[in-house]
Amino acid sequence: MPTFILHTSSAINDHQNQNIRKDTVDILSQELGKSKDFIVTLIHDSIAIEFGQSEAPCAYVEVKSVGTLSPEQTTAMSDRLCNALQQILSIHPDRIYIEFQESPRHLWGWNGKTFAK
Template sequence: MPTLKIQSNVPANEETWDALITAASRQVAEMLGKPEGYVMIIAESTPRMAFGGSREPLAYLELKSLGLPEERTPEFSATLTGLMGEHLDVPPERVYIEFASPARHLFGFKGGTF
């Protein structure tokens, strides 16, 4: 059930977004040690975004996963920030990431919960 949501104001083409989604899916599965078949990536080009009063390239990410190891979030942050730089040319100081580990009963799947 790992889910990564990516929002950015970078006006990238479809090929760039597709490459980012593919890379992010593999990376999230590897980072969390979970099958990629359970990983969901949501990528949105959201042109109306500002950070620090500037509309320069930026990205906001949310990574949710059951049992997310809090002690590894600095490592995850570095990896995900690197993906934003590699695929969207967003500098590290223009990336925010929210990490969340919902309780199993608060995440639905297949008409039930985990």
């Protein structure tokens, strides 16, 4: 149910793609306490994004999760995701925005039902 969506101006090769997916799944699983089997990753590369009127490499990331995200979780994920993207894609953390989104359980569907109890 946690979802990682990356939008970046950088071109991503297959090796980088695999590393991003592995690292982000590890980070979300560890920080959210969720099974890796339910984490979704979507990567959109080589798209037109301008950050601060500059075309230097940049990224916009969405992290979506069912339930509440604590300030400690979002701080840790922000740090770790920025570091991973800097290491893998050479995008400086000051050129990365991350939007964290909490979804009520009844607004997230899977397997023909929602996560509402």
